[in-house]
Amino acid sequence: MGVMPPAASTPSSSPAPGAAQSSARDRVLDAYEELLAEQSERAATLDAVAARAGVSKGGLLYHFASKEALASGVLDRFSDLIEDDIRRMREAEDGPVDYFLRTSIPTDSRFERAIVAIARLAQAADPRARDALASAQRRWLEVLQEAVGDPLVARTIMLIGDGMYYNTALLPAANNVLRDETDIDDLVTLIRRFAEGR
């Protein structure tokens, strides 16, 4: 078979024990995700991604043979991230609801960047991106339901989280419905009372 590009379906292939700086492959994936999340699906051209990753277009295409392969790359990384998040949600000190709401607020985490990037792909009618979002939502909903009991309350909390992401992805940053830490504290208190009082 000779020399082949690393299979696109190899997620979490962490850098070799000694290698400090990230591989070109990872830098390309990061660049693509950043351009998607910070700008738009249209802005994330092969040229732009290559430039941001510091490689040539040919270099990029060695690692990812097509744009579809590039999308597969971010989707694969996402399935790892979502597993981590579900685990953390389950083990969260103040419970899954608290964790879910607090992590739905705009931040600059890798996780959020990945979600926004995938939301852009979903808007661009990529069926795999839509499925990935739908699947993540099912996972969250499951844990929420275990935590609060009532399915309708769980779904309502889910919608609130969805709303926050929607705002992050679509609106100018200054226009978020919830802004600061205090808002979240209050919201969490409100929802908790709401979840219990039913």
Next chain:
Amino acid sequence: MGVMPPAASTPSSSPAPGAAQSSARDRVLDAYEELLAEQSERAATLDAVAARAGVSKGGLLYHFASKEALASGVLDRFSDLIEDDIRRMREAEDGPVDYFLRTSIPTDSRFERAIVAIARLAQAADPRARDALASAQRRWLEVLQEAVGDPLVARTIMLIGDGMYYNTALLPAANNVLRDETDIDDLVTLIRRFAEGR
């Protein structure tokens, strides 16, 4: 000034009293909106829009000199629709909260189609589309706040509505968090109790 295309900034120019069938200009706008909402921003090319509207590309470009003008067209129509919606929300028999939640659920209305279309433009990094969404949100929030009193409760209801639209726009239809009429009835009851019990 001679023959000029009708100004793009002339919204609600309803069809002349006798004209039953819609003008080419309106059909083009509808086609663009439909392709945006039903497919994607990328799918809404001039060729595709012209074909769906039943005109040639040249014919389309007579009415809208550029893609930007096309976007202006749907944004202008949207400002009319949002005014109508706010008015209806204020006068709704069962109150603004009930109205807001029920109209946030996926339907096939012209209004929803416009919102999803503009959400697609916003995702494509069109600043005017983002502003239009942010502005609509402010209007809704204002009315919600008058209705429920508590600003945090109002914002929470807003987020629930946002979540519903996010699901409509991004997810495969079968995966909506809320599905049928019963869900909405229950949700409305739940939120009402929630809004009062604070």
Next chain:
DNA sequence: GTCTATACATCGATAGAC
């Protein structure tokens, strides 16, 4: 007001040198 033909830019992807 609507059409055809075409110019021009850009994007994804291939070929092949190093």
Next chain:
DNA sequence: GTCTATCGATGTATAGAC
């Protein structure tokens, strides 16, 4: 594994006939 050069397709927009 990374580069340059280039091809082919597609998208926006213009020019000009009818």
